[in-house]
Amino acid sequence: MTPADTLRFATRAATAWPLRTALMMLAMSIGVAAVVVLTALGDGARRYVVNEFSALGASLLIVLPGRTETGGVNAGSFVSSTPRELTNADAAALLRLSLVQRVAPLAVGNAEIAVGGRLREATVVGTSADFLELRGLEIGQGSFLPREDFNRASAVAVIGDTLRSELFPGQGAVGRMIRVGDTRLRVIGVLAPSGRGLGMTTDELVLVPVATAQAMFDTSGLFRIFVEARGREALPGAQRQVEERLRARRDGELDFTVITQDAVLGTFDRILGALTLGVAGIAAISLAVAGILVMNVILVAVTQRTAEIGLLKALGARAGTIRAAFLAEAALLSVAGALAGFALGHVGAWGVRLAFPELPAWPPDWAVVAALATALGTGVLFGVLPARRAARLDPVQALSRR
Amino acid sequence: MAQIELEHIDRIFKLGDSEVHALRDITLRIEAGEYVAVMGPSGSGKSTLLNLLGLLDRPNAGAYRLEGRDVTTLSADEQAAVRSARIGFVFQSFHLVPRLSAAENIGLPLVLAGVPAAERAPRVARALQDFGLEGRARHRPDELSGGQRQRVAIARATIMRPAMLLADEPTGNLDRATGHEVTALLEALNAAGTTLIVVTHDPAMGERARRRILMEDGAIRQELQAAAAAPEAPGSGSTAPPP
Numbered sequence: 198m199t200p201a202d203t204l205r206f207a208t209r210a211a212t213a214w215p216l217r218t219a220l221m222m223l224a225m226s227i228g229v230a231a232v233v234v235l236t237a238l239g240d241g242a243r244r245y246v247v248n249e250f251s252a253l254g255a256s257l258l259i260v261l262p263g264r265t266e267t268g269g270v271n272a273g274s275f276v277s278s279t280p281r282e283l284t285n286a287d288a289a290a291l292l293r294l295s296l297v298q299r300v301a302p303l304a305v306g307n308a309e310i311a312v313g314g315r316l317r318e319a320t321v322v323g324t325s326a327d328f329l330e331l332r333g334l335e336i337g338q339g340s341f342l343p344r345e346d347f348n349r350a351s352a353v354a355v356i357g358d359t360l361r362s363e364l365f366p367g368q369g370a371v372g373r374m375i376r377v378g379d380t381r382l383r384v385i386g387v388l389a390p391s392g393r394g395l396g397m398t399t400d401e402l403v404l405v406p407v408a409t410a411q412a413m414f415d416t417s418g419l420f421r422i423f424v425e426a427r428g429r430e431a432l433p434g435a436q437r438q439v440e441e442r443l444r445a446r447r448d449g450e451l452d453f454t455v456i457t458q459d460a461v462l463g464t465f466d467r468i469l470g471a472l473t474l475g476v477a478g479i480a481a482i483s484l485a486v487a488g489i490l491v492m493n494v495i496l497v498a499v500t501q502r503t504a505e506i507g508l509l510k511a512l513g514a515r516a517g518t519i520r521a522a523f524l525a526e527a528a529l530l531s532v533a534g535a536l537a538g539f540a541l542g543h544v545g546a547w548g549v550r551l552a553f554p555e556l557p558a559w560p561p562d563w564a565v566v567a568a569l570a571t572a573l574g575t576g577v578l579f580g581v582l583p584a585r586r587a588a589r590l591d592p593v594q595a596l597s598r599r
Numbered sequence: 600m601a602q603i604e605l606e607h608i609d610r611i612f613k614l615g616d617s618e619v620h621a622l623r624d625i626t627l628r629i630e631a632g633e634y635v636a637v638m639g640p641s642g643s644g645k646s647t648l649l650n651l652l653g654l655l656d657r658p659n660a661g662a663y664r665l666e667g668r669d670v671t672t673l674s675a676d677e678q679a680a681v682r683s684a685r686i687g688f689v690f691q692s693f694h695l696v697p698r699l700s701a702a703e704n705i706g707l708p709l710v711l712a713g714v715p716a717a718e719r720a721p722r723v724a725r726a727l728q729d730f731g732l733e734g735r736a737r738h739r740p741d742e743l744s745g746g747q748r749q750r751v752a753i754a755r756a757t758i759m760r761p762a763m764l765l766a767d768e769p770t771g772n773l774d775r776a777t778g779h780e781v782t783a784l785l786e787a788l789n790a791a792g793t794t795l796i797v798v799t800h801d802p803a804m805g806e807r808a809r810r811r812i813l814m815e816d817g818a819i820r821q822e823l824q825a826a827a828a829a830p831e832a833p834g835s836g837s838t839a840p841p842p
Contacts, residue, residue, distance in 0.1 A: 202710045213698035508694045511655060512755070513683020514711045515676045592655040596694065 198518045207525035210498065211533075218530060221494045225487040225534025225572055226541050231480035232568035233542025233560045238549060239473030241558030246469060248557075250462045256298075256429045257331070257458040258436055260291075260422040260443070264454050281452050282418030283443075285347035285407060288325075290442055291424055296435040299327035299425040302347055302407045306414040308378040310403060312364045319360060321377060321403045323410020331425050334399060339371035339386030342406055350408035354382040358390040359400035377403060378413050432457060477564050481571055487534065488575025495527050495583035499590075506587050507595025516588040523584035524577060531576020535569050542568075600667050602762065602794055603629040603652065608661035610647055610817075621647040622658070623817045629796070631762065634789045636808035637798045644817035645798045646767060652796060653686050653765045654678040666762070683712050687756030687793075689785070691768035693748045695740040695755075701747075702727060702736040705754045712759065726754040730784070746777035753784055763794035770804060782807065 198206070211218045262283045288302035304323035309316055322328075326344040329336065341355055354375060361370045370384050382405060391399045411417060426435035439455050447453075499506070509519055542560060549558040610622035621644045629635055637645045650656040651663065654670060663671045670681060688694075695704045706723045714722075727736050730750045740748055749769060756764055766785060770778030782804055789795035799805050813821040 198711055199713050199715070202713075202716075206710070209698055504694065505696055508696070509707075509711065510679065511653065511682065511688045511694075512708045512711055513679050513681075513686075513759070515679045517676070518711060593650045596655070596690070 203521050203525050206522050207529050210526050211529055217494060221490060221530050222534035222537055224490045225531055226538030228483040228487040229535045229538025229568045229572050230541035230545055231483050232477055232564055233539060234545040235476040235480045236473055236564035237546035237558040237560040239476050240561045241556040243466060243469035243473060244557045246465050247462055250458060250465065255458060256426040256432050258424040258426060258439060259456050260424060260439060261454040262418065264452050281447055283422055283453060284417060284419065287443060287446060288419065288422050289347050290446060291422065291439055294438045294442060296427050296431045296438050297424055298427045299331050301325050301328040301331050301423040302419045303421040303423060304407050304410040305420045306410065308413060311376040315364055317363065319401055319403050321405060321410055321413065323405050323407040325407055331423050335389040337387045337389035341386050342404060348408050349406065350412050351406045352382050353385045355386040355388060355404040356384055357388050357400040357402045361387045380413050484571045484575055488579040491527050491530055491576045492579035492583060495523055495580050499523065499583045499587040503590060503595045503598040506590050507592045510592035511596060520584045520588040523587050524580050527580025528573065528577050531573050535572035539569060601628040602631040602666055604664040606662045608658045608663065610651060611659045620817045625819060629794065631794055632792050633794055633810060634808045635796045635810045635812060636805040637796065637812045637814060638805045639814035643814040645814050649765050649767055649798050653688060654682050683708065684759060685762045687761040687764045689752055689756050689764060689766040689769045691771040693752045695748055695751060697740050700737050700739055701732055701743065701751045704751050705758055707755060708759045722758060726758050730754045745773050746780055749773060749781050757788060763796065764788060766797045768799055769797065770801065
């Protein structure tokens with residue numbers, strides 16, 4: 198039998214039982230669609246996070262106090278205890294480096310905010326004037342923190358938009374006084390509503406000068422120092438300079454960690470990539486189930502068409518021809534199901550994008566290729582057993598079956 | 600050299616612990632172009648003999664030479680090739696593929712043999728014409744009468760221009776008139792040179808063969824050679840094309 202005839206024969210056989218073929222295709226297409234949609238979600242989340250981080254600026258260095266011995270970025274880098282604090286003086290020293298453009302020290306804590314009778318818990322971020330541009334924030338009303346010495350504890354604050362609307366409903370906030378913890382501060386500006394951010398929306402932050410925050414939380418150390426290099430190319434050089442300078446300032450001891458945005462990004466990229474792979478794997482289980490269904494369908498077809506197989510043998514069909522015919526039928530069912538699932542999956546991903554416009558839920562190419570290949574592979578693999586059974590049938594016994 | 604030479608053929612089926620001798624020590628020679636009827640009661644081994652002649656089954660002992668070639672030792676695929684090229688089967692229950700049209704059923708052996716589509720079409724068209732099925736080419740088997748179905752089956756059996764036709768109760772599922780029609784068709788093919796071996800219960804059909812083999816308990820009990828050799832003249836235009 199020529200390949201074209203084998204294909205035509207298999208097509209005729211598949212279309213002779215439309216309901217069975219349709220159900221089979223449905224099972225296979227659900228499997229493929231599951232892979233496509235779930236990887237679209239996973240990869241969409243990954244791209245979303247990566248984009249968010251990139252928005253912060255690609256030339257960002259983050260200095261953390263403490264150092265894990267193995268180095269690199271891991272969960273420990275974010276919580277490690279501090280052998281020696283990073284100080285405002287450290288931050289000020291970094292600002293004088295040639296490859297450094299902006300420096301924003303960071304001291305963070307929670308405090309209660311009171312305005313009149315209203316009370317609200319909020320995150321207080323002590324930082325400097327550079328923070329605004331470093332994080333790509335915009336000011337809505339008034340002005341941002343003044344450019345001044347890091348050790349000067351001005352009694353001013355910039356608040357997020359949500360805080361403004363909740364603390365000062367229907368009235369201007371700039372110029373008003375608020376109490377943060379035990380400190381009275383004057384609101385000098387309101388951030389523009391950001392609407393985006395990684396869970397830590399800036400809409401609910403209170404930004405104060407770093408020294409003010411340190412006084413408030415009774416600490417002299419810094420949580421982080423954000424450093425922006427002069428462009429992306431300057432990043433490695435800037436990292437070296439930062440490390441050298443800080444090391445010199447602490448008697449040659451390397452008890453801090455400098456990580457780049459890329460490293461953070463890479464970590465998130467890896468974590469979410471693995472997550473995507475994981476959901477793809479789970480979805481692939483449904484493909485295996487569909488493969489077993491293909492086997493079942495073809496086994497039923499072989500039983501149903503035993504007499505026909507006997508006839509084909511009597512007409513001079515070789516075992517290989519019969520095997521090929523049934524394998525082609527299995528492959529055909531799988532391919533048709535996979536293509537339907539591919540379309541279904543893209544409709545699903547489109548639906549996700551419609552529902553969550555900020556999520557770039559496009560299925561990654563590798564997932565689509567893998568899903569289609571797995572569908573075809575399982576279909577053919579699970580078609581082998583019934584096809585071989587068909588080819589091995591004894592023609593005399595097969596012919597006597599009605 | 601006879602076309603078919605069977606020597607001391609034994610065929611034993613194992614049913615549980617017991618053995619059934621379907622064929623015992625069959626020795627038989629059939630010349631090319633002969634018209635042979637194999638007759639006998641149910642279970643006498645005549646269908647087993649036909650399956651063996653058609654290379655669908657293998658003997659437990661003995662030799663089968665087809666056109667001088669020992670075919671019992673061939674591999675399954677080699678036997679399939681011999682079936683494809685030299686042997687045509689006609690069955691009692693027609694064995695048409697239900698989802699294929701009459702034309703497609705007739706063309707099936709050509710498809711299986713890998714004949715290109717362009718070459719198939721004219722051969723199938725001629726077969727349809729030869730067997731009076733022009734108007735039925737696109738009909739599926741369930742849209743055909745019994746006689747038409749058997750004509751499609753015979754057209755299919757002869758499309759590869761085989762040297763011999765093996766018919767197992769070809770008229771068993773047909774009424775008397777249609778049965779006669781089919782018999783005449785087979786005899787016309789025989790008259791054109793194809794060896795015709797018919798297994799039948801029907802004495803009337805058996806009578807028509809020039810040579811009758813009576814079987815009982817897996818052995819040939821009696822062979823009759825009819826003196827009156829001439830069957831009726833071939834029907835108009837219903838002969839198979841010469842090879």
